[in-house]
Amino acid sequence: MSGPATPPHSTAHAQTNAPATASPSMADWIRVVRPAQWSKNAFVLAPLLFSGFALNGPTLGAALLAFAAFCLAASAVYAFNDVIDRKEDREHPLKRMRPVAAGRLSPATASLIAAILAILGLAVAGISGLGVMAWVAVYLALNVVYSLVLKSIVLLDVFCIAAFFLIRLLTGAAAVQVKPSMWLLVCGGLLALYLGFAKRRHELTTLGDGASAHRGVLREYNAALLDQLSAVLLAVTIVAYLMFTLTSETAKRVGSDALSYGTAFVIFGVFRYLYLVHRRGQGTPTETILGDRSLLVTVLCWGAYSAWLIYRT
Numbered sequence: 001m002s003g004p005a006t007p008p009h010s011t012a013h014a015q016t017n018a019p020a021t022a023s024p025s026m027a028d029w030i031r032v033v034r035p036a037q038w039s040k041n042a043f044v045l046a047p048l049l050f051s052g053f054a055l056n057g058p059t060l061g062a063a064l065l066a067f068a069a070f071c072l073a074a075s076a077v078y079a080f081n082d083v084i085d086r087k088e089d090r091e092h093p094l095k096r097m098r099p100v101a102a103g104r105l106s107p108a109t110a111s112l113i114a115a116i117l118a119i120l121g122l123a124v125a126g127i128s129g130l131g132v133m134a135w136v137a138v139y140l141a142l143n144v145v146y147s148l149v150l151k152s153i154v155l156l157d158v159f160c161i162a163a164f165f166l167i168r169l170l171t172g173a174a175a176v177q178v179k180p181s182m183w184l185l186v187c188g189g190l191l192a193l194y195l196g197f198a199k200r201r202h203e204l205t206t207l208g209d210g211a212s213a214h215r216g217v218l219r220e221y222n223a224a225l226l227d228q229l230s231a232v233l234l235a236v237t238i239v240a241y242l243m244f245t246l247t248s249e250t251a252k253r254v255g256s257d258a259l260s261y262g263t264a265f266v267i268f269g270v271f272r273y274l275y276l277v278h279r280r281g282q283g284t285p286t287e288t289i290l291g292d293r294s295l296l297v298t299v300l301c302w303g304a305y306s307a308w309l310i311y312r313t
Helices: 026-033 035-051 057-084 107-128 130-148 156-176 182-214 216-220 223-247 249-254 257-279 285-291 293-311
Strands: none
Touching: 026 057, 026 107, 035 057, 035 156, 035 182, 035 285, 035 293, 057 107, 057 130, 057 156, 107 130, 130 156, 156 182, 182 216, 182 223, 182 257, 182 285, 223 249, 223 257, 249 257, 249 293, 257 285, 257 293, 285 293
């Protein structure tokens, strides 16, 4: 008589949410570093534009190196976040298709990509200058802390996002060796806060009852609160930019109040973004700006007008 059947191994029928890893395609390798998000690093070039040194070859080269370093560092962060957030991303209708969340790229491979890109970013930053390298290192370190701890703390999560944009401005200022205007930093930080809270609202409305499953901190927000925060930030951002155009060294270099006329582009741009958030359910900054012709044209017109005033003589 045969003995009792051997019970199946305890892990044989274990259920897991992690999909089996398949061979990644070229699109997966590109997607994990998210080159479309590099447009955010235009903040690195803002000090170059307003410094008046954009036509100086060595200064331009240093700024472009800083921009390239930040693109590498940002891609390292994106790959790292894909590993950390892979379980939550599977609860998102769009992010679940990311290579790591979908199982087409292993967490180990994505982690290796993140490490290589971080090292390359620091190396390129070092060519631009030690100050640039220091700020890129701060950006990378703060992102690790954000991904592991700070993203779960209400309000502080969005303040960290704003800090990332301020670091971009400070990196650009270090690259061109100018003291950043306090009003430019204030304006950039406030704008980043506005965009961050708008993104949170987009996530709430898009995910509905499943919002907290994707991002736990979303249970601490609601649409009414985020609308109030956006209203306050819109007002103070516009005022801060107006003060920059009237009192900064750049404004003095222009020699008139003409730089302040560009505030019209800023007002239309932030109002257009607000419209897209409320009426069309958008809110992710990069996709919204690049995907909306009116908003993109507004940003380009603002940049062209500012550059013309600063470099016309």
